[in-house]
Amino acid sequence: MSDTTDTTAPPATRRPDRGRRLLKVYLEKPELAGLVLLVALVAFFQLRSDGVFLSEANLRGILGILPEVGLVAVGVTILMIAGEFDLSVGSVFALMPMSVTLLLNEGVPFAGAMLLGLGVCACVGVVNGVVTMRFAIPSFITTLGMLFVARSLTVVISGGFPPLLPLDIPSWLFTQFVGPVRLSMLWFVGIAVLLGLMLTRTNLGNWIRATGGNLEAAKSMGIPVQRVKLFCFVLCSMLAGLAGTIQVFRLGSPLPSLGEGLELQAVAAAVIGGTALAGGIGTVLGGVIGAVLLRVIDNGLVLTRVDANWFKFAVGTLLILAVVSNAWLRKTARRLKVET
Amino acid sequence: MNAVTPTAAADALIACRGLHKWYSGVHALKGIDLDIRAGEVLGLVGDNGAGKSTLIKCLSGVETPDDGTIAVEGRTVRIGTPKRAMRLGIETIHQYNSMVPTMSIARNLFIGREPVRFGLGGVGLMDQRRMRREAVAALRDVDLHLRSADALVGELSGGQRQGVAIARAMHFRSRLLILDEPTNHLSVKETEKVLGFTRGLPAQGVTGIFISHNMHHVLETCDRVVAMARGEIVLDRRVADVGIDELHAVL
Numbered sequence: 217m218s219d220t221t222d223t224t225a226p227p228a229t230r231r232p233d234r235g236r237r238l239l240k241v242y243l244e245k246p247e248l249a250g251l252v253l254l255v256a257l258v259a260f261f262q263l264r265s266d267g268v269f270l271s272e273a274n275l276r277g278i279l280g281i282l283p284e285v286g287l288v289a290v291g292v293t294i295l296m297i298a299g300e301f302d303l304s305v306g307s308v309f310a311l312m313p314m315s316v317t318l319l320l321n322e323g324v325p326f327a328g329a330m331l332l333g334l335g336v337c338a339c340v341g342v343v344n345g346v347v348t349m350r351f352a353i354p355s356f357i358t359t360l361g362m363l364f365v366a367r368s369l370t371v372v373i374s375g376g377f378p379p380l381l382p383l384d385i386p387s388w389l390f391t392q393f394v395g396p397v398r399l400s401m402l403w404f405v406g407i408a409v410l411l412g413l414m415l416t417r418t419n420l421g422n423w424i425r426a427t428g429g430n431l432e433a434a435k436s437m438g439i440p441v442q443r444v445k446l447f448c449f450v451l452c453s454m455l456a457g458l459a460g461t462i463q464v465f466r467l468g469s470p471l472p473s474l475g476e477g478l479e480l481q482a483v484a485a486a487v488i489g490g491t492a493l494a495g496g497i498g499t500v501l502g503g504v505i506g507a508v509l510l511r512v513i514d515n516g517l518v519l520t521r522v523d524a525n526w527f528k529f530a531v532g533t534l535l536i537l538a539v540v541s542n543a544w545l546r547k548t549a550r551r552l553k554v555e556t
Numbered sequence: 557m558n559a560v561t562p563t564a565a566a567d568a569l570i571a572c573r574g575l576h577k578w579y580s581g582v583h584a585l586k587g588i589d590l591d592i593r594a595g596e597v598l599g600l601v602g603d604n605g606a607g608k609s610t611l612i613k614c615l616s617g618v619e620t621p622d623d624g625t626i627a628v629e630g631r632t633v634r635i636g637t638p639k640r641a642m643r644l645g646i647e648t649i650h651q652y653n654s655m656v657p658t659m660s661i662a663r664n665l666f667i668g669r670e671p672v673r674f675g676l677g678g679v680g681l682m683d684q685r686r687m688r689r690e691a692v693a694a695l696r697d698v699d700l701h702l703r704s705a706d707a708l709v710g711e712l713s714g715g716q717r718q719g720v721a722i723a724r725a726m727h728f729r730s731r732l733l734i735l736d737e738p739t740n741h742l743s744v745k746e747t748e749k750v751l752g753f754t755r756g757l758p759a760q761g762v763t764g765i766f767i768s769h770n771m772h773h774v775l776e777t778c779d780r781v782v783a784m785a786r787g788e789i790v791l792d793r794r795v796a797d798v799g800i801d802e803l804h805a806v807l
């Protein structure tokens with residue numbers, strides 16, 4: 217309880233001062249680095265491709281599958297802010313559209329099939345959450361198990377060959393073009409804005425951040441941390457399922473192998489967008505920026521005729537850079553705490 | 557030596573009877589009988605691992621005692637959760653920081669008790685203007701002058717953080733304020749401030765429990781001192797009747 221009127225009084229030396237300022241920027245705007253990188257990459261690809269990169273046709277390509285990756289990234293981001301992890305999103309991405317397609321083929325009406333499909337995802341989320349918390353094991357392991365379980369279920373219920381979507385369903389709700397983008401983009405933006413508001417403006421958002429930021433403190437202040445985490449697990453699974461279903465509406469048939477490797481892309485998007493692996497730090501916008509970055513790199517490499525296999529190399533490098541700077545900032549934070 | 561009364565004193569705000577707590581193998585509380593009288597500041601001392609924090613965790617709803625009863629103003633209650641303890645007027649400043657470093661001061665002040673507009677089932681939009689306004693006032697009330705309530709708790713010094721924790725506890729007008737080693741890692745000046753604040757609790761109509769390893773601080777601050785060892789109460793005296801040597805001898 218000192219009487220200082222300035223919370224950021226400059227420490228004696230220069231280095232911690234700079235560290236402190238960087239840390240402050242990172243804590244308040246964790247998505248900023250990703251945003252700067254995004255702008256730089258867009259400018260770079262635009263120059264290298266002689267202006268083709270930002271042409272309408274190419275933007276269509278970039279933005280076409282952004283909602284699908286983006287929804288998954290947003291769910292993973294929120295769950296990571298709450299301090300947990302989900303590796304099963306890629307499998308749930310395939311499980312929900314497979315369930316929905318089979319239900320539709322059984323004659324279940326569209327809305328009912330969608331709701332049941334979301335219910336299946338919710339069940340996956342509940343299992344992930346309950347097993348993780350009940351047995352106090354890392355969600356990394358629980359959801360790694362679920363990755364196999366949900367994928368296997370998808371293959372089994374598909375009966376070995378992909379069923380076809382009925383033609384008379386209102387899938388235009390997601391696939392219809394409006395201008396350069398599909399309606400799925402509006403769904404994605406709407407959901408992301410709502411979830412962004414939830415995280416920043418509601419008490420539930422406060423609880424999510426507190427749960428990931430300091431679990432013991434959140435508990436001792438009476439926050440129902442288990443229910444908060446469960447909510448995030450379920451939300452993450454449902455967003456992944458919805459994303460997969462949107463993709464299948466676009467493609468016309470649910471492949472059992474859909475979304476393989478997506479979980480790692482989603483985590484990469486979240487982390488590149490500034491989400492801390494340890495929880496408590498991150499924004500929905502950051503997750504979106506991360507997802508856009510991945511799309512931009514993917515597309516830009518193709519456009520500039522670099523071997524497309526460099527995509528994973530680029531994503532991996534970015535991911536490691538993001539985590540390293542993340543760890544460095546946290547070390548700085550600890551040093552600052554010792555000093556004060 | 558054990559001056560505990562079998563029946564609750566008439567002016568007991570909180571009365572614990574036969575509290576037991578096991579942590580798997582560890583018997584952390586072995587039948588604690590303790591009255592906390594309204595309007596006193598009770599000093600709780602004891603060696604590391606004596607069970608002080610465990611006892612106050614039972615009062616603040618973080619832990620549930622395995623046996624025994626707790627009565628608030630003569631009525632036996634099951635505290636069970638931190639929320640219920642808070643509703644009973646028990647506020648706690650825990651030994652280990654109960655702030656979220658990545659959130660602002662205003663948000664930390666209201667964690668779990670955010671004022672909500674348009675709520676539905678307990679969830680809704682936070683009234684952030686009100687949170688900011690009340691946070692500034694709460695900080696001023698404990699004589700803590702920070703530039704803004706929007707600063708992140710992670711940017712504050714240890715002393716400032718402790719100040720925010722005290723501001724939070726005071727803002728919610730508790731009847732009992734528990735301070736578990738609140739002067740750890742504080743400078744001399746900041747420690748003095750916390751001690752002065754604790755001494756002033758009764759004047760504000762708040763009862764206090766003050767835990768410390770510093771006997772001088774306890775004797776300076778409290779009206780009564782209770783010493784624990786290995787999960788039991790080994791001494792319970794008015795401060796006026798106890799010397800520092802005696803305290804050291806007991807521990």
Ligand SMILES: Nc1ncnc2c1ncn2[C@@H]1O[C@H](COP(=O)(O)OP(=O)(O)OP(=O)(O)O)[C@@H](O)[C@H]1O
Pocket residue numbers: 579580582584602603604605606607608609610611651
């Ligand atoms: N969560 C827990 N799990 C297992 N054992 C615990 C737990 N919390 C406390 N204990 C044990 O209970 C006993 C009492 O611990 P407690 O924290 O109450 O001591 P304390 O008097 O507060 O000590 P200190 O002065 O070091 O804070 C110790 O033996 C401790 O190891």
Ligand SMILES: [Mg+2]
Pocket residue numbers: 608609610651736
């Ligand atoms: Mg303790």
